[in-house]
Amino acid sequence: MLEGHDVTGLLSTKAAFPCTEASTVPRMKLLMAKSPEEQHPVKAVGWAARDSSGVLARSNSLEGQERMGHHQLSRCPGHEIVGVVTEVGDKVQKFKVGDKVGVGCLVGSCHSCENCANDLENYCPKAIQTYNGIYHDGTPMYGGYSDIMVCNESFVIRIPDNLPLDACAPLLCAGITTYSPLRYFGLDKPGMHVGVVGLGGLGHAAVKFAKAFGVKVTVISTSPNKKKEATERLGADSFLVSRDPDQMQAAMGTMDGIIDTVSAPHPLWPLIGLLKSHGKLVMVGAPEKPLDLPVFPLLMGRKIVAGSCIGGIKETQEMINFAAKHNITADIELIPMDYVNTAMERLVKANVRYRFVIDIGNTLKAA
Numbered sequence: 001m002l003e004g005h006d007v008t009g010l011l012s013t014k015a016a017f018p019c020t021e022a023s024t025v026p027r028m029k030l031l032m033a034k035s036p037e038e039q040h041p042v043k044a045v046g047w048a049a050r051d052s053s054g055v056l057a058r059s060n061s062l063e064g065q066e067r068m069g070h071h072q073l074s075r076c077p078g079h080e081i082v083g084v085v086t087e088v089g090d091k092v093q094k095f096k097v098g099d100k101v102g103v104g105c106l107v108g109s110c111h112s113c114e115n116c117a118n119d120l121e122n123y124c125p126k127a128i129q130t131y132n133g134i135y136h137d138g139t140p141m142y143g144g145y146s147d148i149m150v151c152n153e154s155f156v157i158r159i160p161d162n163l164p165l166d167a168c169a170p171l172l173c174a175g176i177t178t179y180s181p182l183r184y185f186g187l188d189k190p191g192m193h194v195g196v197v198g199l200g201g202l203g204h205a206a207v208k209f210a211k212a213f214g215v216k217v218t219v220i221s222t223s224p225n226k227k228k229e230a231t232e233r234l235g236a237d238s239f240l241v242s243r244d245p246d247q248m249q250a251a252m253g254t255m256d257g258i259i260d261t262v263s264a265p266h267p268l269w270p271l272i273g274l275l276k277s278h279g280k281l282v283m284v285g286a287p288e289k290p291l292d293l294p295v296f297p298l299l300m301g302r303k304i305v306a307g308s309c310i311g312g313i314k315e316t317q318e319m320i321n322f323a324a325k326h327n328i329t330a331d332i333e334l335i336p337m338d339y340v341n342t343a344m345e346r347l348v349k350a351n352v353r354y355r356f357v358i359d360i361g362n363t364l365k366a367a
Contacts, residue, residue, distance in 0.1 A: 045364065046146030047337055048075035056145065056340050078144030078358075079105050079130040082159060082169040092153050100159035102320070104172035105130055105310050107141065107155050119314040121155075145337070147364055157317050160324035167329035170201065170355040171320060173310065174330060178206035178259055179319040180311035181282040182213065187257040190214030195258040195274055196236070199226050201354045202261035202284060204331055207234045209319075210259075212326040218255065220271070242270060253277075261285045268305065269294045277301040284308055330355050337363035 047056040059075070082102040085095050095101060108128030109121040116124050128135060131143030159168060182188045193216045196206045203219070207230070210217045218238045219230040227239040240247050248270050255274045263285040271281055272294070281304065293305060311319065323329070331354045335343055343356045 044076075044142070044146040044148045046076045046142065047340060048145075049077070050075065054344070056344075058337075076142035076145050077131050078146075079103070080169045080172045080174075081130070081144035081149055082165040082172070083149070083361075086148075094153050095156060095158070100161065100163075100165060102157045102159050102165075102169060102172050103130060103144070103149065103151050103155060104157065104176065104316055106313070107151050108135060111154075119312040121312050122310045123312075145340070145358065145360070147360060155313055157313070157320055159320065162327075163320070163324050164329065166334055166357045166359065167332050168320070168323065169357055170330035170332065171205065171323055171328070172316065174201045174205045174355065175209070175323060175328075176311040176316045176319050177284050177309070178202055178261070179209050179322070180315055181259060181284060181306075181308035182206070182209055182215075183315070184308065185257060185280045185282055185306065187215065187259075187280070187282075188213040192216065192256045193218065193254060195220050195240075195255045195271070196261065197221075197242075197258060197266075197271065198261040198285065199223075199230055199234075200261065200350070201330070203259075204234055204354045205328075206259045206261060207236050208328045209322075211235050212322070212328060218251070220258070220274075240274075242266075248274070255279060257282065259284060263287055265289050265291065268292065269297060272297045272303055272305070275301065275303050278303065280304045280306060282306050282308055332357045334359055336366070 043060070045058070045060050048059040049056055056077075080102075081104075082100070085097050085099045085101055088095060088097060106121055106127055107130050108126075109116050109124035110126040113124055113126070115121065121127060128141065131141050133141040135141055157172060159165065182194070187194050187210070190213065194210050195218045196203050196210065197220045199207070199219055199221050207217050207219060211234075217236045218240055219226070219234075219236045220240045220242050221227075221230070222242050224241050227241075230236040230239050240251055242248060252273050253276055256276055257280040258271055258274060260271065260281060260283050265287050268281065268291055275281060279301065283306070297303065298305065310316075333352055333355070334357050337358050337360050340358060343352070343358075346352055347356070
């Protein structure tokens with residue numbers, strides 16, 4: 001469903017959404033700006049966490065927001081959302097009922113800072129995440145584990161007809177997270193050599209986008225058993241076992257850039273050594289503990305260690321259009337909503353290749 005909000009618009013859909021934990025598809029709605037109570041009169045069916053255990057259960061009336069200390073406990077998580085527009089507000093201009101659309105990690109920003117002015121809403125100091133936040137009007141933000149979503153049209157992505165909703169949904173986070181640094185840091189030129197550290201949800205997307213750019217790709221992993229997957233199925237040109245000193249030594253100084261998708265603590269020095277002079281190591285994973293960064297290897301070659309986080313709405317639409325042109329989708333496991341808690345347990349064990357996508361639409365039809 002899409003709504004008009006002030007001079008912009010909101011959207012609401014019904015389908016299924018993907019997120020880092022899992023994905024889903026809801027229906028989308030866009031409505032007129034009123035008080036929170038007047039603006040959101042429709043009760044959504046969703047799956048909510050009622051306490052700190054994180055266990056999700058069905059709720060037929062999503063409302064309210066629990067708080068734990070200074071942190072909000074989101075009762076309905078989920079981002080990377082795709083669906084079909086069911087309603088639009090009378091100020092909505094970009095979408096119509098029946099359009100295939102998606103919502104990624106953001107549903108709002110200030111629209112007035114330098115970042116917003118440069119289509120970098122993802123770096124806006126007042127960016128509003130898709131769930132576990134508070135919207136401009138004071139409304140708690142619920143995510144995609146529900147049958148309806150309402151969103152400002154400025155933060156909605158149009159999904160090309162040739163992309164399947166389920167397999168393109170993870171691109172709204174994992175896709176843009178890897179596409180954006182490849183573009184921004186100039187690692188998208190045919191003939192360049194790019195390393196991808198880690199072959200998970202982010203890593204497999206990085207390989208697909210880099211190959212579509214015409215780049216030579218080397219997957220760098222601690223797991224030798226991922227070589228066949230990386231080279232034969234995903235099309236990587238080569239594979240390095242990062243724990244093998246002979247392999248790493250042979251590849252020293254050969255890469256123009258590296259996209260590091262790993263969120264666990266790991267040494268950076270061996271990766272920096274793989275870079276050519278002026279090479280760039282771009283971090284898109286987010287380890288909880290600080291990493292040891294040796295400076296001398298950076299000095300000897302004018303190398304760069306940088307970071308990147310998703311992308312703005314304009315670039316996200318660009319990424320989706322590029323994916324449609326090159327037939328890029330995420331590798332997914334489609335699951336019903338009532339499997340979500342088991343899926344979460346499997347995620348902790350890294351037992352998924354490479355994204356769960358929750359089919360909420362069909363789950364509700366079968367109920």
